[in-house]
Amino acid sequence: MPLTRLSRRDALKITATPFALAAATGLSTKKAIARLATSTIRVRRNINDPIFGADVAVAYRKAVGIMKGKADTDTKSFAAQHSIHTNFCPHGNWYFLPWHRAYLVAFEAICADVLEDPTFALPYWDWTEDRILPPAVGQPTFEGQPNYLFNGTRFMKDTTTLWQSLARFNVDAERIFGRANIKTIIDSRSFQGFGSLKPTGQDDTSKKWQRRSGRKSALEREPHDFCHGGVDGDMGDVNTSPRDPVFYLHHCNLDRLWARWNASGKQNDSDPLWHGFTFEQNFWDTSGNPIDVKVSSLFDTLSLGYRYDNVPAPVVAMVEAASAAPQDRFKTIASAVANAEAKLNTATALPVSVSSGTPEAAALGVTQTVLPKSTRNRVFAFINEVSVPSRRNIGVRVFINHPHVTPDTPSDDPHYAGAFTFFAGDQSGEAGMHGEHAQSFALDITDTLDAIRRAGTKVDNEIVVQLMPIGFEVSPEEGRFTVGSVDIAELSS
Ligand code: C2O
Numbered sequence: 063m064p065l066t067r068l069s070r071r072d073a074l075k076i077t078a079t080p081f082a083l084a085a086a087t088g089l090s091t092k093k094a095i096a097r098l099a100t101s102t103i104r105v106r107r108n109i110n111d112p113i114f115g116a117d118v119a120v121a122y123r124k125a126v127g128i129m130k131g132k133a134d135t136d137t138k139s140f141a142a143q144h145s146i147h148t149n150f151c152p153h154g155n156w157y158f159l160p161w162h163r164a165y166l167v168a169f170e171a172i173c174a175d176v177l178e179d180p181t182f183a184l185p186y187w188d189w190t191e192d193r194i195l196p197p198a199v200g201q202p203t204f205e206g207q208p209n210y211l212f213n214g215t216r217f218m219k220d221t222t223t224l225w226q227s228l229a230r231f232n233v234d235a236e237r238i239f240g241r242a243n244i245k246t247i248i249d250s251r252s253f254q255g256f257g258s259l260k261p262t263g264q265d266d267t268s269k270k271w272q273r274r275s276g277r278k279s280a281l282e283r284e285p286h287d288f289c290h291g292g293v294d295g296d297m298g299d300v301n302t303s304p305r306d307p308v309f310y311l312h313h314c315n316l317d318r319l320w321a322r323w324n325a326s327g328k329q330n331d332s333d334p335l336w337h338g339f340t341f342e343q344n345f346w347d348t349s350g351n352p353i354d355v356k357v358s359s360l361f362d363t364l365s366l367g368y369r370y371d372n373v374p375a376p377v378v379a380m381v382e383a384a385s386a387a388p389q390d391r392f393k394t395i396a397s398a399v400a401n402a403e404a405k406l407n408t409a410t411a412l413p414v415s416v417s418s419g420t421p422e423a424a425a426l427g428v429t430q431t432v433l434p435k436s437t438r439n440r441v442f443a444f445i446n447e448v449s450v451p452s453r454r455n456i457g458v459r460v461f462i463n464h465p466h467v468t469p470d471t472p473s474d475d476p477h478y479a480g481a482f483t484f485f486a487g488d489q490s491g492e493a494g495m496h497g498e499h500a501q502s503f504a505l506d507i508t509d510t511l512d513a514i515r516r517a518g519t520k521v522d523n524e525i526v527v528q529l530m531p532i533g534f535e536v537s538p539e540e541g542r543f544t545v546g547s548v549d550i551a552e553l554s555s
Pocket residue numbers: 147151152153162286290303313
């Protein structure tokens with residue numbers, strides 16, 4: 063993909079934009095998070111960029127080295143920054159993207175502070191284009207010195223590709239990180255379909271909801287979770303992942319994809335339970351003061367003081383504009399209690415019967431009746447309350463109404479619908495029905511149902527969601543997990 067380079071003039075124009083936007087929309091630039099922003103726009107670049115990559119890697123390495131040298135009690139230490147993630151990070155719900163954006167902004171401000179360089183911007187790792195770890199973080203030494211960006215616990219060595227790493231689970235990384243999947247993800251119209259769903263049952267903005275489980279949509283469930291599991295070692299566990307400096311490069315890329323999604327004209331969620339939520343004192347500013355960050359203050363990267371090298375300025379993702387957009391609506395079409403136990407290398411079938419209504423509809427089959435009438439709508443399968451097995455080194459591929467799924471069924475089979483792994487579940491500490499770390503997944507199955515229909519396969523009465531878990535160095539006992547229920551839902555957006 064060609065990088066868009068801006069002339070100095072364009073850069074100046076952009077520098078002026080956030081204030082113009084803020085004035086136009088009446089938003090205050092004095093919000094707490096904005097205090098971290100400086101007056102020049104920091105440009106986050108690809109760490110492998112042939113022109114800028116080497117310098118930004120040197121700067122990031124230096125910042126991490128300084129932070130690693132500080133006492134753990136110092137809010138600017140690498141360890142203290144890690145503790146923020148352990149204590150507050152939401153996963154598996156709609157706070158995933160905004161929280162990690164705020165985390166990066168606060169971390170980046172501290173890097174800039176210790177470097178005494180206000181222009182410092184975090185680099186990103188674009189795993190769609192670059193399948194191995196960026197050499198700047200992948201190699202144990204740099205110019206004969208220990209490399210502060212290296213982490214010795216990783217499964218991925220400097221020449222291992224994500225493709226090779228995910229092959230351990232029979233997961234095809236092309237279906238996770240490849241251009242076609244990223245395009246499908248960017249094409250989702252709904253914020254929740256893109257960036258994970260509202261916590262189940264959420265009815266106010268009290269802080270207990272921050273880490274309650276919603277459902278993981280494609281961006282989090284696939285490239286996010288599988289990059290953690292693919293790099294593995296510290297990166298593979300939610301509680302240790304920020305110990306690996308590649309964590310911040312990975313999240314920068316996810317944040318870039320959110321910016322790209324907005325730049326392509328998609329609106330953030332208009333629900334005040336989302337944009338009106340505040341992350342209370344989760345982060346520190348550069349003087350060590352805790353700061354509050356409201357979700358709606360995170361929509362415009364320019365007002366936060368940064369942009370990405372290859373993302374055009376957003377088509378305004380302000381909450382005011384979003385309020386006018388229709389609310390996302392997930393309407394349940396059919397549900398089934400599963401209470402199923404899944405085992406490694408074995409297909410677990412989770413059938414959901416769908417009444418096809420009239421005899422005429424029944425004659426057309428389930429795929430025809432379930433596929434949305436409007437092309438704006440999508441059909442989802444929700445796989446709910448999936449318990450976390452005692453070892454998480456497992457990839458689970460999901461198929462729909464396949465006549466006979468085996469561990470070797472290829473991922474380019476028309477019945478393939480996506481994959482999930484076990485990075486982090488509900489972290490609220492509240493024990494759910496299937497253990498406190500249970501997590502739920504949302505898979506857009508519209509294209510799969512359409513492929514089945516086009517193949518001429520008639521599906522009567524039920525949609526069968528099939529799981530195929532494959533572990534790496536996981537015993538059959540360690541690989542068991544349970545699934546609470548399955549829903550088929552239609553999303554209108
Ligand atoms: Cu909060 Cu990728 O993790």
